[in-house]
Amino acid sequence: MRIIDLSTSIDASKWEPETVVHEVTSPADGATHMAEEMAANFGLEISPADLRDGELLSIDTLTLTTHTGTHIDAPSHYGTRTTYGNGVPRNIDEMPLDWFYGPGVVLDISEAEHVADAAYLERELKRIDYTLSPGDIVLLNTGASVYAGSMLYFTNFVGLDASGTNFLLDQGVRVIGTDAFSLDAPFGDMITRFHDSGDRDVLFPAHFVGRDREYCQIERLSNLDDLPEPFGFTVACFPVKIAGAGAGWSRAVAIVEDGAA
Template identity: 40%
Template sequence: MKIIDIGVPLDAAPYPPWNYRFKRVSHEEGARAMLRLFKGSDVGDYPESMALGWETITLTGHAGNHIDAPWHFGPLCEGKPARTIDQISLEWCYGDGVRLDFRHRQGEDISVEDLKGELARIEYTLKPLDIVLLWTGSDQYLDNVDDYVRRQAGLSVAGQNYILDQGVKLIGIDAIAMDVSFATMARGLREGQHDALFPAHFVGRKREHIHMEKLANLGAIPRPFNFKVSALPIKITGGSAGWVRPVAIVEDE
């Protein structure tokens, strides 16, 4: 069995509004800070006058790899209060993975025809609770926000609904967001479309499902299916999203 890291650090791509701040507390500072734990203690009571080090991190639930909960998309989902990240089913977050290669569609939208064509190419039929990973290749541009956004192959609303029609609950992408391409959104704004921005997110108000964003290294998975994906989100009470450490688990054939 091989476990393949398909994630990025929490501080990767900290573009607005998903900013990230990190403050290190050294071992020497830790010794002074921990004096309050034991009355009469002194920094010299710790080996080499050093206690424990730690860090203080300020970030959003959407930093690094994360899963968007239904509440992120809107207050209601399917006419009921939308579930937050601590309320979603964990069965959605571990299961059979399917990697679909759309690197040739960078900057464009993935249509139903594209999806059907890729599934036919790899000879696979989607089934309920599969975890679909969209391989756009844009993760190699993480350090350049302009290229990262421009090269994303977005998922069309029709394509998204096609995937959900197969019983899929979790869709992942190696891009900044699970949505149509930014080029499509920009064009829609210019043309005066009132629903141009992030339309695939708002599908989540009508159909309950979750998104996993900012994946990476999908090319390290040796085959397009016959592997597991584990992406269990951190339990944030009332959270619109939860950080994950996504991995692909590949067993020897």
């Protein structure tokens, strides 16, 4: 069995639309902090000098959004109301875990103009000779991951339109992933097409489908080109359980069994 990492790092040294702050408490500072906390909260006395090398444990404190790095969007990310169920979208901690473990298939949409529609996805499935089944996890290769860590990552990619999103959901897909910043087209592209056409449906169509049909997105994947074949592998992408959140980080991986190409 081989495990291929499909995740991007959370890296405070890289450019992000929302700045990531990563503060590190060193093991030495951790020892001092622990001694102070023990004295203040429990009346216990211990000195850093009592600890091996005068050190205890390092602590990392990060300030970031749940949409930094590889993450999964929950239905509540798409809006406050739905046209399905009881009208209230579920948060990331409420999603069934079996959604995030299943057969994976990569569809290359890098040659699409602006967005890939249903017809484009059908052609790609025919090209790789694959038929989607309920529970499949579809990963879209837009080619954007080569720009990860730069501003181009947030402007140079291909999105999915409403017809493409609905087509995948019609096949029983519940989780759609992309190596791009967003499952929708870049903001500038969508807004330009909106001003040119006056059509509001070009604005965030993939996300807004989620107000009518329950599904999750995995955004900011990587290493899709490392997969030996476009299918025949298993995806594991369990989201971090954050109560009441519209998204959760994920260490997404592909599991390729022995004997696979």
